[in-house]
Amino acid sequence: AIVAGVAARFAPGPLAGKRVLLTAGPTREFLDPVRFISNPSTGKMGLALAHAARALGASVTVVLGPVGAVDRAGLEVVDVVSAEDMAREVLGRVGEADVFIATAAVSDWRPETRAAQKVKKGAASGPETLKLVRTPDVLAEASRKVAGQARRPVLVGFAAETERVLEHAREKLERKGLDAIVANDVTAPGAGFGTDTNRVTVLTRAGSPRELQGTKDAVARGILELLLVEQRPANG
């Protein structure tokens, strides 16, 4: 990683001088000190994109939800737990970014209240209810925040879907004002949460859908080439 860092400094890649901001991993929404709502995201796809962007010369900041030990070399990592934390850290940085890529699997809901002590099971055996409220939509809020800027960052979303994948992804692209969205059927074999491979479709506002498949590292490079490098002059 040190060698890659030095190489990036002396032989600037196509993203040299660019600031790339990413979110990665899940969020956790606690209902008491020991229980939360979350999802199986391991942050692999987001970290693969972060390292790929670094290798292309960008300076990279990752706002990272709770994941196990991961390779942080060469990256600025901001650790967060909840969707609210993630939104705050992203909104404080997105205005300065050249590219914002939202790969995190942000919880859409959180428990309305968080008990100060572990909730005991008590005697009741019947159904209980947990009141949920919506969390901030990190990507939509980031998009709104930069909408009026003269130099707005390129905005890339991810759509982890289980059905009507392209339709849901296209709808997100439009509604959140994105430049591109990476659609992912998380139920497909060799794709989705925790796997080392992925199979995605990249949708842009104008171009036709492009499919990418392979290791998450290869897919990460493919996404960056497609969205950030191909449009630029080779020796720009």
Add this chain to the structure above:
Amino acid sequence: AIVAGVAARFAPGPLAGKRVLLTAGPTREFLDPVRFISNPSTGKMGLALAHAARALGASVTVVLGPVGAVDRAGLEVVDVVSAEDMAREVLGRVGEADVFIATAAVSDWRPETRAAQKVKKGAASGPETLKLVRTPDVLAEASRKVAGQARRPVLVGFAAETERVLEHAREKLERKGLDAIVANDVTAPGAGFGTDTNRVTVLTRAGSPRELQGTKDAVARGILELLLVEQRPANG
């Protein structure tokens, strides 16, 4: 691990010939294909106990909830996701065990229903409710299952608490018919979920509480020495 395995075979330790069954890690209770209720358990304390028991000569089976990469060398590991899975795998094995140690942080509730497709956020922004039902109490069911056996396994529970720790642990010990319980204030510094150290109090039916503190490996050895080795003749 191979060396340790060979050593254990040729120089039987104090637990040689004993079958130790453990649970470790969290469980995940899904509400749709991508969202679940869980807790921050990483399985470290349970796996430390599993390896310590193996080093003392036992053959060890771990029923393991979803955790990251862990050292499985020398252990039989049964991977599970939900409390229901864990209960099934434990109840099928506990009758044959000499010792059952329940370290897993089993979810006490699960969503009443699990949607076949990812639940979309929809347009509503007000509170929504998630109906929860109780999961099987793995340790209590295991205890009931072996209660009538001529050679009942030694039953050891864990109590992860955030307040009135010893009182809650003592109540669990009695209610679930255990031989010992390891009480753990998960909010104390250097204790609880994801840390490499722990500070616990071991309660038995008769003896006075004993405190253990140190790395999870050292605490694991201490617990086994205290509960399984000290009572036996040294060269039994």
